[in-house]
Each structure stands twice: as C-alpha cells, then as structure tokens.
Amino acid sequence: MDEHAFAHDVLPGLLDLDAGPPDANLVAAYVDGALPEAERRALERRLRVDPEAMLLVRALRADRRRVKVRRAILAVAAVVVAAVGLTTLFTRRDDPSPAVGERLVAAAGRLRAEAPDLFEGFTPLSADELRGGDVARRGGGRVTWPVGVLLDEPTEVRYEAPTGATRVRLAIDGPAGRSVVEGANGRVETPPLRPGSYVVRMTALDALGAQEVRAAFVVLAPDAARRHLDALARIDAAGGDLAPLLRAHYAVRQALYREARAAAQAASPRAPDEARALLAHIERLAPGAP
Amino acid sequence: MPDPALTPRSDVAAAWRAAYDDGRRAHPDLDVPFASFLGRRVGAPLPCATGDYYLARACEGGSDGAWARVQHTLERPLRAFLRRRGASRDDAEALLEEGWGALAAPPPSGGARTVVGTYDGRGSLQAFVATVLWRRLCDRWRAKAAAPPPGPAPETVPCDDDPVRRLADAETARVVGDALEDAWPRLTAKELQAVVLKYRHALPQQAIASALRVGAPRVTRLLQSAARRLRDAVAARLSDVPAVGGDGDAWAALRGAVARILARTDVDGASAPAQRRSNDG
Structure with missing residues (x-):
C-alpha cells in the first residue's frame, strides 16, 4: 500500500x-x-497513541517554557539595566556636570558675542564628543607628537613603533622638503621645523611586512599663532573660575593639544571630572603632547 | 455532627489549611470560606497551584470580583495560546467569549456548580482552561469541516458480531497502536498538527495552511512526509496483523479491522468520534 x-x-x-x-x-x-x-504513566500511554492529546501537551509545555524564558530574560534585563544604571552613576563623574557644562556654553556664547573675530563658531565640546571613540591606528603604530597645530617649532618627533618593530624610519615632508631620520626608542630629534604644513611617514624597518603610518601637523606662523595667544589671553581675563576649562576646550577645538593638556591639568583642582574627561580626550588624539 | 467530608485527618487537614492560607495570601480581597476551599471530596489531591485553586473556588462560590480576575489574568495568554495553535483571530475571540460562559456553566458530569469548580489545583488554572478551550477549538474545526473524514463510512460497513473476528480486530488495533505509538512522537509539531487537522477534523488544505501559518504546498509536503513515516511504522508490524478468513492481504485486513471497529463503536452507543465533545462544556 x-x-x-x-x-x-x-x-x-x-x-x-x-x-x-x-x-x-x-x-x-x-x-x-x-x-x-x-496517573502519569496512564496519561503518557494515552499521549503516545493520541496525536491530538500529544499536540495539546506539547503546546502547553512550549507555552510554559516560553513563560520561563521570558521571566529569565526579564530577570537578566533587570540586572543589565541595574548595571547600566550603576555604570552611568559612576561614569557620570567623567561627564561635565550639567551646571558646569551650561556655564561653559554661556561663557563661550559671551566670547563669541564680545570677540567674534577670535571666537566665531566656538562652542565647548559636548559630552558625546569627549567620549569619542579611539583614534584608528594603522599598522599598530602611530606618530604621537607633533600632532595638530603648534604655536612654535617642534624639535623632536615622538612615536609608538608598529608591533614587532624596534627600528623605524621617519620621513618628514614639509616646506623645506623631506628630511629622513631613523629612530629606535620612540623619539627622534629633528632640526627646528619652521612654520608650515608637515606630513610624517613612519616605516618599520624590522617588522614583518611593510607598514607605513602617516601623521600631519601644522606649525603656525607667528601672526597666526598670535591670534590664538590673544584668544587664550581673553579667556583668561573673562573666564573667571572657568578660565582653565574654557581655555582647554578652546585649545582642543583649535587642535592646540599641548596648550589643551596644560589647561586641562590646570583646571583639574577646581573641576576634576571635567578635566579628567578632557585629558582622556586629548590622550586619544595626541598621546605624545608634552 | 460534623460532615465527615469536611473533617479529614489532622495531618491532611493541616496541609489543606496551609494551602488555604497560601491561596488567601495570593488573593486577600476574595472571600472563600475554608469549607468551600476544602470542597466535598474526601481524599482529593492537595492543590499545588494554591493561588489558582483559591481563585477557582472563589469563582465557584460566586465571590465578587473572582470571575473578573480570572478573565483579566488569563485572557491575554489564552488568546496567544489559541493563536499559536492555529486558531484564526475571529475563532480565538469567539472561543474566549464562549469559554468564559462554558466555565461558568454546570459541568455535564456534575460534581460542582461550575466547570471551573471541577479544577483540582494540581496544575495551573491557565493550563486547565487552555485544555478546555483547545477542545472547543477542535470541535469548532470539526463543525466547519466541509466533508466527512475520508475513508469508508462506518455505516457502509456491515456490523459483524463474529467473536473471532472481534478478537482479531482487537488484536489488529493493538498491533497498529503499538506501531503508531513509536511513530507519533517522531513527527514534528507541524506534521502532527497537519495530520490531525486533515484526517481527524477534515479541514480543507487552505484552512490547514492558515492554521499552521504556512503555504498550501508546505501542507502537502507535511502530510506526505507524515503519512510516509506512519505508513512505514505500520508496515513494519504488518506481519503481526491477523489476516482473518484466509485474506492474505494484511493491508486489506487492517483496513477492514479499523472500519469494523468504528462501526461497532457507533452501534454500541459509545460516542462516535465525530460527535465527541469535551466533558467540561
């Protein structure tokens, strides 16, 4: 059949x-x-031969499992929510407190109004910007200094060598052409790098595979540097107790990382949480800033 | 003189008292006298779901707010249960609507004022009510069936009172039952459901597809794979099927035996499968 x-x-x-x-x-x-x-055995005998009863029991058991799983998920979710809440509670100290944040915004607004030529578009970094993700590192190495904008001429380059490399070659391309130096301990001296735009190419000399890391920085000419120095002086004069913080925010916005680090360190006694957030942000962008 | 039904042995009484207190803590605003909680069944099993049992006894006793609480607590999970079992949205709503009425009606077998009064509290009230509604869903499917189930109609099979044949048929049923006992659990839930909907409730293909939330071609494949496995399971035991009267075709003997059993069921007055209804409304 x-x-x-x-x-x-x-x-x-x-x-x-x-x-x-x-x-x-x-x-x-x-x-x-x-x-x-x-009774259980009798019912099980029945279930074995009655497909409809078998379906019913399977369905009820599935629902029971579903309820148990849902309760477990809710229990886990409750733990996660509590953990997130606690984490937020503890990390909140690193975020600018609302009061300080609001005052910084107001102070920046006053600066924009009073000196638009110096502070046009200036706003303090938000909490999200300060939390910004890690800077991508190609090849596992990076040039840590100079980075960003410099108010004076650097005389050294600092770097983190690519993984596995002990010797690197640094090719520095600038207004005066290319200079090449080799380094072995994370730091090389350079001749004074005059105002202009620079690109540094770092190549590992002894690691497996060719790895090149690039970085760029600008050395400001004196008059361009003067504008920033004037802006920083104005902040010092008008910022009151917020001056170091405001200075740090301004310097970060202008990529003046050396000045930013100094200002954030100066702000630390009065505003430790805000300063800590700024220093962490600067460390990500310019870990070698002096 | 105290009713013996209400004065069980002291250790059992203590257990019932503890169950009563537990149930009352779950529903402090519902008034259920201890005597009502105990019921009239000496030796009745102790309820495990004490809160559910207390609530059911409150319904049985007509406590204010008890039925509303049952509906409020169970309506949503029961609706989801029916939908997952293949009931359409309309069927699920209709079953819930009827179901509350059925639970409040006297049970056919007696023993309580309402059907919910027959709930014994060993399992959850939700599972109890889900089982009642499941049967009503199956009855609804049967009622909707467009045609009688396929296969030889019992009334066309001559009733045969030959005792030898009766014994052989009973043996056949036993053999087949053993074979299917191994085969049913191996079907997937969808195969099982498709087979039941098709061959017990005689639902058309499209209705089965809707109930299972699959397309019609998938229903065909489910029925084919299920039939193949069931057939193979029975075929493996065919040599054990008594071939009565020199009939050498075991499949024919099997077919005949099943038809005769069904015919005798109708004649003997036991509820025929097509008219079967649940015991609780």
Whole structure:
C-alpha cells in the first residue's frame, strides 16, 4: 500500500480510534509535573497513541517554557539595566556636570558675542564628543607628537613603533622638503621645523611586512599663532573660575593639544571630572603632547 | 455532627489549611470560606497551584470580583495560546467569549456548580482552561469541516458480531497502536498538527495552511512526509496483523479491522468520534 492509499484509506480510521479527550485536570497537572506516577504513566500511554492529546501537551509545555524564558530574560534585563544604571552613576563623574557644562556654553556664547573675530563658531565640546571613540591606528603604530597645530617649532618627533618593530624610519615632508631620520626608542630629534604644513611617514624597518603610518601637523606662523595667544589671553581675563576649562576646550577645538593638556591639568583642582574627561580626550588624539 | 467530608485527618487537614492560607495570601480581597476551599471530596489531591485553586473556588462560590480576575489574568495568554495553535483571530475571540460562559456553566458530569469548580489545583488554572478551550477549538474545526473524514463510512460497513473476528480486530488495533505509538512522537509539531487537522477534523488544505501559518504546498509536503513515516511504522508490524478468513492481504485486513471497529463503536452507543465533545462544556 503506498502512502497515498494509506493516508486516504487507513489513517482517518486510525485517528478516530481514541477514547475521547483527556481530562483537563490531568493534562494541567502533567504539564506542571504534579501527577503521581501511576496517573502519569496512564496519561503518557494515552499521549503516545493520541496525536491530538500529544499536540495539546506539547503546546502547553512550549507555552510554559516560553513563560520561563521570558521571566529569565526579564530577570537578566533587570540586572543589565541595574548595571547600566550603576555604570552611568559612576561614569557620570567623567561627564561635565550639567551646571558646569551650561556655564561653559554661556561663557563661550559671551566670547563669541564680545570677540567674534577670535571666537566665531566656538562652542565647548559636548559630552558625546569627549567620549569619542579611539583614534584608528594603522599598522599598530602611530606618530604621537607633533600632532595638530603648534604655536612654535617642534624639535623632536615622538612615536609608538608598529608591533614587532624596534627600528623605524621617519620621513618628514614639509616646506623645506623631506628630511629622513631613523629612530629606535620612540623619539627622534629633528632640526627646528619652521612654520608650515608637515606630513610624517613612519616605516618599520624590522617588522614583518611593510607598514607605513602617516601623521600631519601644522606649525603656525607667528601672526597666526598670535591670534590664538590673544584668544587664550581673553579667556583668561573673562573666564573667571572657568578660565582653565574654557581655555582647554578652546585649545582642543583649535587642535592646540599641548596648550589643551596644560589647561586641562590646570583646571583639574577646581573641576576634576571635567578635566579628567578632557585629558582622556586629548590622550586619544595626541598621546605624545608634552 | 460534623460532615465527615469536611473533617479529614489532622495531618491532611493541616496541609489543606496551609494551602488555604497560601491561596488567601495570593488573593486577600476574595472571600472563600475554608469549607468551600476544602470542597466535598474526601481524599482529593492537595492543590499545588494554591493561588489558582483559591481563585477557582472563589469563582465557584460566586465571590465578587473572582470571575473578573480570572478573565483579566488569563485572557491575554489564552488568546496567544489559541493563536499559536492555529486558531484564526475571529475563532480565538469567539472561543474566549464562549469559554468564559462554558466555565461558568454546570459541568455535564456534575460534581460542582461550575466547570471551573471541577479544577483540582494540581496544575495551573491557565493550563486547565487552555485544555478546555483547545477542545472547543477542535470541535469548532470539526463543525466547519466541509466533508466527512475520508475513508469508508462506518455505516457502509456491515456490523459483524463474529467473536473471532472481534478478537482479531482487537488484536489488529493493538498491533497498529503499538506501531503508531513509536511513530507519533517522531513527527514534528507541524506534521502532527497537519495530520490531525486533515484526517481527524477534515479541514480543507487552505484552512490547514492558515492554521499552521504556512503555504498550501508546505501542507502537502507535511502530510506526505507524515503519512510516509506512519505508513512505514505500520508496515513494519504488518506481519503481526491477523489476516482473518484466509485474506492474505494484511493491508486489506487492517483496513477492514479499523472500519469494523468504528462501526461497532457507533452501534454500541459509545460516542462516535465525530460527535465527541469535551466533558467540561
């Protein structure tokens, strides 16, 4: 007999050969594991031969599992929410307090109004900006200084060598052409780098595979540097107790990382949380800033 | 003289008292006298779901707010249960609507004022009510069936009172039952459900597809794979099927035996499968 004939001729009859629906109390107790052994065995015999009862029990058990899983997920979620809440509570100290943040914004607004030529578009960094992700590092190494904008001529380059490398070559391209130096201990001296734009290419000399890391920085000419120095002086004069913080925010916005680090360190006694956030941000961008 | 039904042995009484206190803590605003909680069944199993049992007894006793609480607590999970079991949205709503009425009605078998009064508290009230509603869903499917189940109609099979044949048929049913006992659990939930909907409730293909939330071609494949496995399970035991009267075709003997059993069921007055209803409304 093929499947079709079996399904048509035999199966309907077989499915009708049962003793009626199982008792609801027995089914409920069975699903919850509360039946004594004799009753459990009797019901299980019934379930083995009655597909409809089998389906019912499977469905009730699935629902029971679903409730258990949902409760477990809710319990885990509650723990996660509590952990996030605690984490937020503890990390909140690193975010500028709302009061300080609002005062910084107001002070920046006053500076923009009073000296638009110096402070046009200046706003303090937001909490999200300060939390910004890690700077991507290609090849595992990076030039840590000079980075950003410099008010005077640097005389050294600091770097973190690529993984596995002990010697690096640094090619510094600037207004006067290219100079090449080799380094082995994270720091090389350079001749004074005069005002202009520079690109540093660092190549590992002894690591596996060719790895090149690039960095760029600008050395400001005296008059351009003067504008920033004037802006910083104005902040010192008008910032009051917020001056170091405001100075640090301004310097970060202008990529003056050396000045920013100094100002953030100066702000630390009065505003430790805000200063810590700024220093962490500066460390990400310019870890070698003196 | 105290009713013996209400004064069980002291250790059992203590257990019932503890269950009563537990249930009352779950529903402090519902008033259920201890005597009502105990019920009239000496030796009745101790309820495990004490809160549910207390609530059911409150419904049985007509406590204010008890039915509303049952509906409020169970309506959503029961609706989801019915939908997951293949009930359409309309069927699920209709079943819930009817179900509350059915639970509040007297049970056919007696023993309580309402169907919910027959709940014994060993399992959850939700599982109890879900089982009741499940049966009503199955009845609804049967009622909607467009045609009688396929296969030889029992009334066309001559009723045969030959005792030898009866014994052989009973043996056949036992053999087949053993074979299917191994095969049913191996079907997937969807295969099982498709087979039951098709061959017990005689639902059309599209209705089965809707109930299972699959396409019609998938229903065909489910039925084919299920039929193949069930057939193979029975075929493996065919040599055990008694071939009565020199009939050498075991499949024919099997078919005949099943038809005769069904015919005798109708004649003997036991509830025929097509008219079967749940015991609780």
